[in-house]
Amino acid sequence: MKSxxxxxxxxxxxxxxxxLSFAAVGGxxxxxxxxxxxxxxxxxxxxxxxxxxxxxxxxxxxxxxSRALEKANLQPRELDAVFAGDLLNQCIGSAFSxxxxxxxxxxxxxxxxxxxxxxxxxALLIDGGxxxxxxxxxxxxxxxxxxxxxxxxxxxxxxxxxxxxxxxxSGCCILAAEGGGPxxxxxxxxxxxxxxxxxxxxxxxxxxxxxxxxxxxxxxDTQTKPEDYDLIVTxxxxxxxxxxxxxxxxxxxMPLGERYTDCGLLLYDLKxxxxxxxxxxxxxxxxxxxxxxxxxMREGKWNRIIFAPTGAxxxxxxSFQGESVPGxxxxxxxxxxxx
Amino acid sequence: MKSxxxxxxxxxxxxxxxxLSFAAVGGxxxxxxxxxxxxxxxxxxxxxxxxxxxxxxxxxxxxxxSRALEKANLQPRELDAVFAGDLLNQCIGSAFSxxxxxxxxxxxxxxxxxxxxxxxxxALLIDGGxxxxxxxxxxxxxxxxxxxxxxxxxxxxxxxxxxxxxxxxSGCCILAAEGGGPxxxxxxxxxxxxxxxxxxxxxxxxxxxxxxxxxxxxxxDTQTKPEDYDLIVTxxxxxxxxxxxxxxxxxxxMPLGERYTDCGLLLYDLKxxxxxxxxxxxxxxxxxxxxxxxxxMREGKWNRIIFAPTGAxxxxxxSFQGESVPGxxxxxxxxxxxx
Numbered sequence: 001m002k003s004x005x006x007x008x009x010x011x012x013x014x015x016x017x018x019x020l021s022f023a024a025v026g027g028x029x030x031x032x033x034x035x036x037x038x039x040x041x042x043x044x045x046x047x048x049x050x051x052x053x054x055x056x057x058x059x060x061x062x063x064x065x066s067r068a069l070e071k072a073n074l075q076p077r078e079l080d081a082v083f084a085g086d087l088l089n090q091c092i093g094s095a096f097s098x099x100x101x102x103x104x105x106x107x108x109x110x111x112x113x114x115x116x117x118x119x120x121x122x123a124l125l126i127d128g129g130x131x132x133x134x135x136x137x138x139x140x141x142x143x144x145x146x147x148x149x150x151x152x153x154x155x156x157x158x159x160x161x162x163x164x165x166x167x168x169x170s171g172c173c174i175l176a177a178e179g180g181g182p183x184x185x186x187x188x189x190x191x192x193x194x195x196x197x198x199x200x201x202x203x204x205x206x207x208x209x210x211x212x213x214x215x216x217x218x219x220x221d222t223q224t225k226p227e228d229y230d231l232i233v234t235x236x237x238x239x240x241x242x243x244x245x246x247x248x249x250x251x252x253x254m255p256l257g258e259r260y261t262d263c264g265l266l267l268y269d270l271k272x273x274x275x276x277x278x279x280x281x282x283x284x285x286x287x288x289x290x291x292x293x294x295x296x297m298r299e300g301k302w303n304r305i306i307f308a309p310t311g312a313x314x315x316x317x318x319s320f321q322g323e324s325v326p327g328x329x330x331x332x333x334x335x336x337x338x339x
Numbered sequence: 340m341k342s343x344x345x346x347x348x349x350x351x352x353x354x355x356x357x358x359l360s361f362a363a364v365g366g367x368x369x370x371x372x373x374x375x376x377x378x379x380x381x382x383x384x385x386x387x388x389x390x391x392x393x394x395x396x397x398x399x400x401x402x403x404x405s406r407a408l409e410k411a412n413l414q415p416r417e418l419d420a421v422f423a424g425d426l427l428n429q430c431i432g433s434a435f436s437x438x439x440x441x442x443x444x445x446x447x448x449x450x451x452x453x454x455x456x457x458x459x460x461x462a463l464l465i466d467g468g469x470x471x472x473x474x475x476x477x478x479x480x481x482x483x484x485x486x487x488x489x490x491x492x493x494x495x496x497x498x499x500x501x502x503x504x505x506x507x508x509s510g511c512c513i514l515a516a517e518g519g520g521p522x523x524x525x526x527x528x529x530x531x532x533x534x535x536x537x538x539x540x541x542x543x544x545x546x547x548x549x550x551x552x553x554x555x556x557x558x559x560d561t562q563t564k565p566e567d568y569d570l571i572v573t574x575x576x577x578x579x580x581x582x583x584x585x586x587x588x589x590x591x592x593m594p595l596g597e598r599y600t601d602c603g604l605l606l607y608d609l610k611x612x613x614x615x616x617x618x619x620x621x622x623x624x625x626x627x628x629x630x631x632x633x634x635x636m637r638e639g640k641w642n643r644i645i646f647a648p649t650g651a652x653x654x655x656x657x658s659f660q661g662e663s664v665p666g667x668x669x670x671x672x673x674x675x676x677x678x
Contacts, residue, residue: 004468005419009443011469052660080344081528088654089428091448092662095531095652099665104348104528106456107652107667109430109448117445121460128467129343130350189420189443192434313434313446315427321391323431326438328446 004127007221009214010188016338017126018179020074020133023067024291025060026283027168029142033268038291039169040067046143046168054092057141057170061086061097064170065137068290072133072174076101079174080131083118085109086139086282087166089148093139103135111311112207112236113190114138115171115286116330119307122175123184123332132177139170140281149200149316162202164238164280167267171286173294182297186333188218192313194326200312200319204241204264204277207310210327211237212248214308218331219254226256230302233293234329235285235309238264238278263288263309285309297336304335343466346560348553349527355677356465357518359413359472362406363630364399365622366507368481372607377630378508379406385482385507393431396480396509400425400436403509404476407629411472411513415440418513419470422457424448425478425621426505428487432478442474450650451546451575452529453477454510454625455669458646461514462523462671471516478509479620488539488655501541503577503619506606510625512633521636525672527557531652533665539651539658543580543603543616546649549666550576551587553647557670558593565595569641572632573668574624574648577603577617602627602648624648636675643674 004011023040031042041063048056048063061084069076082101085108086093098105110117118136125131143153145166151157175184193210200206211234219225226232226249234245242262249256263285264278289307296302308331314323343350362379370381380402387395387402400423408415421440424447425432437444449456457475464470482492484505490496514523532549539545550573558564565571565588573584581601588595602624603617628646635641647670653662 002468003471005470008416014468054656054660055662077347085448087429089656090426090450090652090654092652092654092657095665096657096662099531099533099652102530104530105667106460106528106669107448107450109424109446111429121445124464124467124469128463128469129341129353130463130467131344132342189445191441191443192438194438313429313431313438315429315431317393317428318431318435321393323435326434328444330445 009217010186010221012186013123013127013184015127016183016185017123017175017177019182019294020174020176020179021068021072022173022290022294023064023071024171024287025063026287030167030169032273035267035292038295053141053143057093057139057144058096061093061137061139061170064172065135068172068174076103079103079133079135081125082135082137083108083121084137085114087145111313112280112282113309113311113328113330114282115289116307116309116332119173119332120187120330123187126175126177133174135172135174137172138282138286140166140283142166142168145281159276160201161276162240163276164203164264164278165275166281167279167284169283169287171290173290181336182334183338184332185335186222188214188331190214190328190330192326192328194324196324198324200314200325203280203312204238205244206325207312207327208237208241208244210329211245211308211310214329214331226254229259229304229306231305232256232260233263233305233307235263236280237262237310240277297334307332307334348556349525349560351525352462352466352523354466355522355524356462356514356516358521358633359513359515359518360407360411361512361629361633362403362410363510363626364402365626369506369508371612374606374631377634392480392482396432396478396483397435400432400476400478400509403511404474407511407513415442418442418472418474420464421474421476422447422460423476424453426484450652451619451621452648452650452667452669453621454628455648455671458512458671459526459669462526465514465516472513474511474513476511477621477625479505479622481505481507484620498615499540500615501579502615503542503603503617504614505620506618506623508622508626510629512629520675521673522677523671524674525561527553527670529553529667529669531665531667533663535663537663539653539664542619542651543577544583545664546651546666547576547580547583549668550584550647550649553668553670565593568598568643568645570644571595571599572602572644572646574602575619576601576649579616636673646671646673
C-alpha cells in the first residue's frame with residue numbers, strides 16, 4: 001500500500017473523511033461571550049441538573065454528543081467508534097457520559113489538545129478503512145477544573161494576570177467516510193515539547209512552543225506556507241501564548257499575519273468578561289471548532305483552515321514535585337474541498 | 340476501499356502488522372513472582388533512582404521503551420508514533436517519560452486496558468498506511484497508585500480479600516509494517532459496561548462484564564469459538580473476575596476451558612506472595628504481554644491468542660460521589676501467521 005505519511009509527523013488522507021455534523025454546548029460565561037450564537041445549547045445551571053459539577057460535566061458531554069447525533073439524524077448504534085477524553089482525573093467526564101451509549105470507545109488524554117487528538121484519530125480510523133462514522137468528543141468545566149487543579153471555586157482565589165479561564169463547554173464532531181465537507185485532509189501528530197516553564201498559572205507560555213513545533217512540522221511536511229490557509233487557529237494559548245507563537249514565526253521570516261488566531265481569544269470578550277489571558281480547557285477549542293469554525297467553513301467564510309489545539313501535560317502532583325509543564329499540540333487541516 | 344470492519348466492534352487488518360520487539364520491566368514484587376525470568380529488567384529500588392514514586396514510574400517507562408528500541412535496533416526518531424497512557428492523574432507517567440524522546444505522541448486513558456488500547460491503535464495506524472513503526476507503551480506503580488486511589492503506602496492500610504495488587508511494571512511493544520511476527524490480525528474495540536458494582540476494592544467483579552462483552556463481540560464478529568485459540572488472556576481481572584468470566588461463558592454453553600487465564604493470575608504467586616485476588620494496574624497486562632506471552636508465542640508455545648486487558652474507568656472522586664465502576668476491555672488477536 002502507498003504510504004500516507006508525508007514527512008516526519010504528518011499524514012495525508014487518501015479519501016478525506018467529511019464532517020457529518022457538529023455540536024457545541026456551553027455554560028453561563030459562554031452564553032455571555034461573542035460566540036454565543038454559535039452554540040447549540042447554553043445552560044445557566046452549571047450543575048446541568050446534577051448534584052455535583054463532575055456529574056454535570058458528564059451530562060454536558062452527553063448533550064453535545066446527542067445534539068451532534070440528532071443533527072446527523074443518527075442513532076448511537078450507527079457510530080462505529082467514539083474518541084473522547086477530558087481534564088478530570090481518570091477522564092471520568094467521558095467515561096460517565098458515554099457509558100449509556102454503547103458505542104465502541106477509545107479514551108484519550110491530551111489535556112486541552114484533546115479535540116485535535118480525537119479528530120485526528122477519528123479521521124485516521126475512517127481513512128484507514130476501519131470505520132464509516134466516528135465521533136470526536138471532549139469537554140471541560142470551570143468548577144471541576146478549579147477544584148482539581150487550583151482551589152475549590154467557593155474559596156474565591158485571586159487569579160494571576162496570566163491566568164486563563166477554563167471553559168464550561170463541550171464539543172462533538174461526527175466524521176464520516178462520505179459527505180459534503182468540510183473534509184479532514186491532513187493530520188499532524190504533535191511531539192511533547194517542554195521548554196522548562198514551571199508557572200502553572202501561565203499555560204500560554206508553557207504550550208506556545210508546542211504549537212510552534214507542530215505548526216512548523218505541518219508547514220514543512222505539507223510544503224505549504226501560512227498564506228495557503230484562510231485561518232490558522234491554535235487552541236487555548238490565550239493572549240500571551242498567541243503572541244509568543246506570532247513572535248516565533250515573525251522571527252523566522254514567516255509571519256502568520258491576521259489569519260492567525262486562538263480559540264482562547266475567541267470564546268470570551270477578554271475585557272468585558274474580565275478573562276485575563278483568555279479561555280482554556282478542552283471545551284474551549286472543542287466548542288469553538290464545533291460552532292464558530294465549522295459553521296463558518298460551511299458558510300464559505302473560510303475554505304481551508306488549520307485547527308491546532310494545544311495541551312499542557314501537567315498535573316498538580318507534577319507541579320508540587322517541581323516539574324516544568326510539557327506541552328503538546330495536535331493539528332488537522334480542514335478544507336471545503338478534498339484537496 | 341474495501342471495509343476492514345467485520346461486525347459491530349471488530350476490525351480485520353488487511354496486512355497484519357508484526358511485533359518487532361517487546362520489553363518488560365518490573366519492580367521488587369515482580370522479581371519474586373513466577374514470571375521473573377521473562378522481564379528484561381527488574382529493579383529492587385522502587386524509586387528507580389528518582390526522588391518521588393511518580394518520577395520513578397516515568398523512569399521505569401523510559402526503561403521499557405529504551406529496551407524495546409534497543410532490541411529492535413532502532414533510534415527513537417525511527418518511530419512514527421507512540422501511543423501511551425497510565426493510571427496517574429493527567430497521565431503524567433507517560434507525559435514525563437516521553438518528553439525527551441521526540442516521538443509523535445498520542446496520549447491514551449484506558450485504565451488497565453491501556454496495553455490493549457495502545458496496541459490496537461498502533462496496529463490500526465500501521466495497517467491504515469499511516470505509519471511504519473509505532474510503539475505501544477504503558478506502566479503502573481504500586482506506590483503511586485496506592486497514594487492516588489487509596490491511602491499512602493506508609494499508612495499500612497489493611498487490604499480486603501477481593502483487593503488486587505497494582506503491579507510496579509511497564510511494558511512496551513513496537514509494531515511494524517514488516518516483520519516475522521507475531522502479527523496483530525484483529526482488533527475488537529470495547530464498549531463501556533457498567534453493571535452497578537460500587538465496591539472500588541472489587542475491581543475484578545466490576546470489570547468482568549466488560550471482558551465478557553468484548554470477548555462475545557470478538558467471537559461473534561470473527562465467527563470463531565474459544566477452541567480456535569491456544570490461549571485467551573484477560574488483563575487484571577484477578578481470581579474473582581476470572582471466575583466470573585468463566586461462569587458467564589459456561590452458562591452460555593461455550594466454556595473457555597483451560598486455555599483461559601488472566602494476567603492478574605500470572606504475575607504473582609497469589610498464595611506465597613499474599614496477593615489476595617491477584618495483580619492489577621496497566622503495568623500488569625503490559626508486562627505479562629511483553630514478556631511471558633510474546634516470548635511464548637515466538638517460541639511456538641502458542642500460535643494464536645486473544646489478549647484482552649480490562650480497565651476500570653473510575654476515579655476516587657466518582658466513587659466518593661456514589662458512582663458505580665464502569666469497565667472497558669479492548670481485545671486484539673495475535674497470531675504467528677498472518678491469518
